[in-house]
Amino acid sequence: MKTMKTMKRAVRIAYCNYSLFHHFFIFFIFFIPPTLLSSQELLWKAGVHAFFDNTEFANASVQSSQTMAGVHLSPEIGLGWQEKHRIYVGFDAMHEYGSPQTVDYVDPILYYEFSGHPFTFYMGAFPRQLVLDKYPRMFFQDSIRNYRPIINGLFWEYQRKENSLNIWLDWTGRQSRERHEAFFMGWSGRYNWSLFYAQHFGYMFHFASLKDPVVSEAVHDNGLVWTSLGIDLAPQTAFKKLEANMGWSVGLDRNRDENVWHTPQGFLSEVKIEYRGLGLFNTYYKGKSQQTFYNTYGNSLYWGDPVYRSKEYNRSDFYIQFLKTKSVELKFTYTLHCTERQIFHEQAFYAVIDLNNLKTKRPDKKDKYLWDNWF
Template sequence: MKKAFLLLFCLVSLAAWSQKPEFSLLFEGIGDNREFSSKRNISQTILGARGAFELGTNIDQHRFRFGISHLFEFGSTIDGQKPLLILYYHLEKPNTSFHFGSFPRRGLINFPLAMLSDTLMYYRPNIEGLMGEIRWDIGFQNAWVDWTGRQAIGVREAFTAATSGTIRWERFRIQNYILLNHLAHSANRTPYEHVNDNLGYSILFGYHFSETENLELHFQAGILGSVFRERSVTDGFINSESLLAEAFFRYRSFAFRNVLHTGEGHTFLSGDPFYRLDNYNRTDIVWYFIRHHNVIGRFNLSFHLIDGKHLDQSQQISIVYQIPAIP
């Protein structure tokens, strides 16, 4: 406890000393109930709350931030999840940005669930590595590396590298996603460990009919592809491609989203397991019960149609309170 107070004192002293002190606070309430009869995904209930704070300084567009992020899962002890260190440098210019360190992924990246599952925001909310982004009048492109495992006894070396971007022309959109996952051996390699190489990509073409405060309507469709190899296990690389299409409609506080994946099943090391199926359709009915510039409250009822035969469901409720305001 004394160490915690000493750390807090150092952070406050740093903020007071800095030329332009800054801080941010985050609270996230999490309720996620997944009732799956299918063996292709894991049935589980996740209830908890995450708190995070950052302190730092800003000198001529150069930011330094330090803080802590912690998830408390209801029904467990306070040390059930380890606190995560937030420690990073951030450069922000009109057309470019750069992060280096351990920094929150919220608001920075947005990949299809097939490639990066939504549970990453619960258990891996930080990117530990670096990220850069270039912006121009008709779009942006970013790239990042997340080092998720340093080789040690019982720990396999692992990292994720990715890039994504959007090009806009009037109401048309072109989005691109490329994701590389690499999982190597631990320091005490066992016979059951094999190096995994996984590459994913997607190109989506979309049209936005409306983007106002009270009405959003867009449609996009394209290709989702993956390449997977488990060395000494698979016979070379396994290549898969499928159609990925999404329709989204929101009127004021209510929204509807439908995502269709059909073709060949994919292997993404950090993706939603449902996309390993050849055919999968997800329908979300969303109610934004709080819409404030600092607070977003959302209830999500999801239906999962598996291979056109079996219907599963899940429900999510979340409250995000953030200072400064949610972008």
């Protein structure tokens, strides 16, 4: 009964959010002064992201079997001026396959963007895929992309050629009697020289108690960093991807009532190979069990893949990239998870369409596929 009430309340909130931003959307279109529109550039974006992800983890202690399937619709309209400044308003509406609801989740989109080489800056509620898609699954599991598509905060990046440095903030929970106060502070960067590169990813997650809790709860700090060195041979070959890296990860977990830092560490490596649409992405971890307080707080405290609670884990993604352009991506992946002396399976298919009227000097790169002459 409590679960049903919670679901009904979530649907009512989603409907209210949708209604509010629907009216704001109409206001934005029809009531902006014509003189303002004539001096600026009217922008638009439209995205449809469909996903199907089935995991089979029977008898595993570190992960559970589940099927995630649904489709996102994310329209945006905006104004641009001086070629560097833009503001956007829109929403991300998600329908889960099999759900009786037309819309299961709605997230508002409203942000400012500055894009002036070598700097990029976002502030507001903006799509996650714009800024954090390179983070390893140890930091953010796949379900975050599917069910938490919007960042509420800011992102700043310096990028010159292939070298980059960024910092970001994502406020994920406003404190209430039903919701914990929570936010991320993160940073990452990459430096290239010739065929070699160094990269670093990190964040700190602050997880506080509910407002006026019946039972006192401790504040938790959950941090994670990974630094690696790699080599990228793809530019010297016919491969689209041909690289490998290896490095060291350190978790930082603290219950402030105990005031003791737990620092699980381990070796983490990646191998990426892709040739004409066929690819392999392999990840290997060996070290201490991550996510110290997972049994108490679960995914509320940890957004990374819980399979890294294993002391040894290998993930092999075999994929077919049917098509990838600036506006369309079709991809199927079959994954083998090797941990706890067992092999587990996963199948995923993604169809992503992103359209916009943004002017760009970068041409749409034409990839070659093994099946180009089959039809």
